[in-house]
Amino acid sequence: MPSLFAEIRRRKVFQTFVPYLGFVWLILQIVSVVTPMVNLSPLFNTLVAVTLFAGMPVMLYLSWYFDFTMDGLVAIADNETGKVSPFGLSRWTILLLITLGSGFVAYRYFSNVQIEFAKASDGIKQTFIADSIAVLPFKDASADQDQAFLAQGLAEEITSLLGRTDGLKVAASSSTSALAEKGLDPVTIARRLQVDTALTGSVRVIGDQLKIRVELVDAADAKVLWSETFARKFSDIFIVESEIARSTVNMLQDTYIETGSLTNSASTKSTDAYVIYLKGREQYRKQTPESMKAARKLFEQAIGLDPEYAQAYVALADTIAMLAKGTNGIGHDAFFGVLDGDIARQLSEQNIEKALLRNPELSEAYAIRGLTLAYLSKQSDEALSFLDKAIKLSPSSAKSYMWKFAVLDKLGRYSEAWQALEKAYLLDPISIANQSNRGFYLSQQGLIQEAENQYNLLISEFPNSPLGYAGMASIEYNRANYSESILYWKQAHSISPDNDRYEKSYIGLLLELGLVNEARKLTSDxxxxxxxxxxxxxxxxxxxxxxxxxxxxxxxxxxxxxxxxxxxxxxxxxxxxxxxxxxxxxxxxxxxxxxxxxxxxxxxxxxxxxxxxxxxxxxxxxxxxxxxxxxxxxxxxxxxxxxxxxxxxxxxxxxxxxxxxxxxxxxxxxxxxxxxxxxxxxxxxxxxxxxxxxxxxxxxxxxxxxxxxxxxxx
CATH class of the missing domain: 1.25.40 (Serine Threonine Protein Phosphatase 5, Tetratricopeptide repeat)
Incomplete structure (x- = not known):
């Protein structure tokens, strides 16, 4: 150490560095006076300071080899040889690394300052960091309680907007809706979905006036982290949806999204078209052949009011695809079986092309295209590329992961399929299809108890769904408990008597036991x-x-x-x-x-x-x-x-x-x-x-x- 300090004194490192500090102090004083005089951004002070301080490591390194004189840089001779060594490649390399390193640190620091400054300018005080959220269905605050379609649709649109944010897990609307229908409070729902926060709100429209109130709640202690009321014209609803999503991301994430950068892909110039679109979404969520037909008509009406409405084309394509005849392979036994498969495919693809022509960044469009390719065109490999594109655009798209799982499973790529299924389940754990498929995969891997727990959870949450009982029937069958399996198959068949698979499994098991007379009583097929x-x-x-x-x-x-x-x-x-x-x-x-x-x-x-x-x-x-x-x-x-x-x-x-x-x-x-x-x-x-x-x-x-x-x- 004495030798090191002696060398530092000989090379006059401190004599060179101290004046630099004085120079930094002087520049900062000048900037602090000049900035307000010429009305520069307060960030200009920070930029100058960060730049000057980033130069300190560079100055220290150069002062080891050079004296800074009025005549320029003078190389310092080596202590042992008394000769000046050339500033060769190795020294230039070290200088470059120091410059890049200090520059990177300065850039990161300044970027964080920019974010905090932008948030402060927006009135956002970040008090909580989270990487997951659930958007609950908004409450219908109208006097006549006739705006449920708007309340639910608003939550779906905000969920979709948030889902496009990298690093933020957004629970699927289907899961939040299913739990909300049980009357659970926001904190309980958030905990069930294993997310850190919940966004709740209410909506009311009177005439052309829109009033939306939102609250962001911490799932750990039920503390309200942020609340805001938006009173605008109804025509500004897309701006409000984007603003809610933007403010939520800025509140929770260590980042900043500027105003106007998170736009709503479902926007349209016609508010009437948007209302009809939301009513179509309401029918689509009911998932019956009749409601799907009604949804199709409503989406077609929305397009009639605004032929440039890209999201309506996507919704129409989705609905037509789901009305097709054939197996969909995602936990359900068939689509709704109304349209011929080839006709449904052609109509769906035509509408997807129209949607992408108007907005090539629609995640849902690529997801639906992947679905039609996989199950209506039997082009699994090409379907995967579209589903991956959908996931890239919307990392929290549970539906895209679910369909990707089904395609990979069909291709025999079981490990990848399991990963996609787990991602779908993480985002949409209440989904009947996800729970059923997960139970099946767990049983295939020999994790019978885990599979049984999954099916029992499905039965407890959806006692009127046959899938939980069918899953337990399969488990008991694999255990060779045929009498127990028959009881479960009978229950599944009683819930869904038109389902051929349940009937054939039930009757088939009787026949495996040689009970021909009993089977004859159940069928004349x-x-x-x-x-x-x-x-x-x-x-x-x-x-x-x-x-x-x-x-x-x-x-x-x-x-x-x-x-x-x-x-x-x-x-x-x-x-x-x-x-x-x-x-x-x-x-x-x-x-x-x-x-x-x-x-x-x-x-x-x-x-x-x-x-x-x-x-x-x-x-x-x-x-x-x-x-x-x-x-x-x-x-x-x-x-x-x-x-x-x-x-x-x-x-x-x-x-x-x-x-x-x-x-x-x-x-x-x-x-x-x-x-x-x-x-x-x-x-x-x-x-x-x-x-x-x-x-x-x-x-x-x-x-x-x-x-x-x-x-x-x-």
């Missing part, structure tokens, strides 16, 4: 006739029935496959082979390798193996093995996957592995009655392990059969 005949061992009648169906549907490969499968189960292997082998070229890959049983591919591979055609059978078996490995790598735990493993091992003549896989399938709930008739694992069933497992399956099915009979539910 010809769909079940082959299964009835199979279980009753009326094999001749079964084959006659299936041959009739083949004649009636000569171009349907699935009918021939079903016939072949029945032939396999009744021991007519040669007849099954003749039907199966030609099917190899009639199914697409997507149809051929249906998981979790990789069917009908594995049955076709069996037929080829039986004919000693290894050239064609081996590629099929390898692809099924790849599909199984992929499912297991994604942590999918399923008795059907284990049974597929047993079938694959049996076809590859690996008896030890086949026995282990079959044992795993049984432990994980495999109790299919037709296992004993499956020719693919027939050699395995001749082993001690196979015989023991079949005895256990028969005993379990008999026990469950008796328990179901005692339920007295028929």
């Amino acid at each position: 010809s769909f079940y006739i082959p299964t009835f005949l199979l279980i009753e061992k009326k094999h001749s009648e079964l084959i006659d029935e299936m041959n009739t169906r083949i004649l009636a549907n000569p171009d349907d490969p699935w009918v021939r496959f079903e016939t072949a499968f029945y032939q396999m189960l009744i021991g007519n292997n040669s007849a099954a082979e003749k039907l199966l082998v030609p099917l190899l070229t009639e199914f697409s890959d997507g149809e051929l390798y249906n998981m979790p049983l990789c069917s009908p591919a594995i049955e076709i591979a069996w037929a080829l193996v039986e004919q000693d055609n290894n050239k064609e059978s081996q590629p099929i078996l390898r692809e099924c093995e790849r599909q199984l490995d992929n499912a297991r790598q994604e942590n999918i735990k399923d008795a059907f996957a284990d049974y597929l493993g047993a079938r694959l091992a049996a076809l590859n003549n690996n008896e030890k592995l086949a026995s282990q896989e079959l044992s795993n399938a049984f432990e994980n709930g495999w109790r299919q009655w037709w296992t004993k008739y499956d020719p693919i694992i027939a050699p395995l069933l001749e082993t001690d392990t196979g015989k023991d497992i079949m005895i256990k399956i028969d005993d379990h099915l008999q026990k469950e059969r008796e328990e179901v009979k005692q339920l007295n539910i028929f």
